[in-house]
Amino acid sequence: xxxxxxxxxxxxxxxxxxxxxxxxxxxxxxxxxxxxxxxxxxxxxxxxxxxxxxxxxxxxxxxxxxxxxxxxxxxxxxxxxxxxxxxxxxxxxxxxxxxxxxxxxxxxxxxxxxxxxxxxxxxxxxxxxxxxxxxxxxxxxxxxxxxxxxxxxxxxxxxxxxxx
Numbered sequence: 022x023x024x025x026x027x028x029x030x031x032x033x034x035x036x037x038x039x040x041x042x043x044x045x046x047x048x049x050x051x052x053x054x055x056x057x058x059x060x061x062x063x064x065x066x067x068x069x070x071x072x073x074x075x076x077x078x079x080x081x082x083x084x085x086x087x088x089x090x091x092x093x094x095x096x097x098x099x100x101x102x103x104x105x106x107x108x109x110x111x112x113x114x115x116x117x118x119x120x121x122x123x124x125x126x127x128x129x130x131x132x133x134x135x136x137x138x139x140x141x142x143x144x145x146x147x148x149x150x151x152x153x154x155x156x157x158x159x160x161x162x163x164x165x166x167x168x169x170x171x172x173x174x175x176x177x178x179x180x181x182x183x184x185x
Contacts, residue, residue: 028176029176029177029179029180030062030063030091031057031060031062031063031091031092031175031176031179032062032063032065032089032090032091032092033057033062033063033064033065033090033091033092033093033094034064034065034066034067034068034080034084034087034090034092034093034094035050035053035054035057035064035066035067035068035093035094035095035096036067036068036069036070036077036080036081036093036094036095036096037049037050037067037068037069037070037095037096037097037158038069038070038071038072038077038095038096038097038098038106038107038158039069039070039071039072039097039098039158040071040072040104042069042097042158043069044067044069047069048160049096049097049156049158049159049160049162049163050067050069050096052160052163052164052167053094053096053163053167054067056164056167056168056172057167057172060172062092062175065087065089065090066084066090068080072097072098072104072105072106072107073106074106074109074110077095077098077106077107077110077111078110078111078114081093081095081111081114081148081153082114082148084151085114085148085149085151085153086149090151091150091151091152091179091182091183092151092152092153092154092175092179093151093152093153093154094153094154094156094171095107095111095153095154095155095156096156096157096158096163097156097157097158098158099141099142099143099155099156099157099158100140100141100142100157101140101142105142107142107155108142108144108155111144111146111153111155112144112146114146114148114153115146115147115148115153116146116147116148116149117146117147118144118145118146119144119145119146119147119178120144122143122144122145122154122170123141123142123143123144123145125169125170126141126143126156126162126165126166126170127139127141127143129165129169129170130162130165133161133165141157141162142155143155143156143157143162143166147178147182150179150182150183151182152175152178152179152182154166154171
């Protein structure tokens with residue numbers, strides 16, 4: 022790993038996808054903010070979107086073209102209920118998918134919750150030099166993904182996306 026990867030400034034946008042959450046009770050989104058701030062990463066924007074493909078994709082596309090944002094973290098809407106639209110909406114937006122993120126997330130999740138971990142459609146990828154992460158909405162899932170996978174590697178990911 023290049024030593025400069027550790028100094029890569031992370032400027033993040035957070036999107037909570039939910040038909041019921043507000044900023045007051047969005048504990049998953051609040052957890053992401055807290056963990057990013059503790060890692061000395063900057064939060065540029067934070068929004069809540071209904072579980073509607075057009076709205077989800079509008080935020081992700083807008084943030085990926087914003088030069089002030091290099092990391093997008095989306096939480097919620099990754100399951101199998103008819104309203105869960107996040108995975109299906111964001112997957113086609115990726116230029117490249119980081120398949121290993123979802124695999125590792127489900128493996129770590131399996132250690133905590135057992136075989137129900139396979140119902141998570143957590144994933145990651147990139148678009149226009151932005152790292153994009155798609156996480157389940159539960160606080161425990163968010164904490165697991167942020168502490169074990171995202172915080173330790175996001176600077177490397179963003180550096181790789183900006184290499185010439």
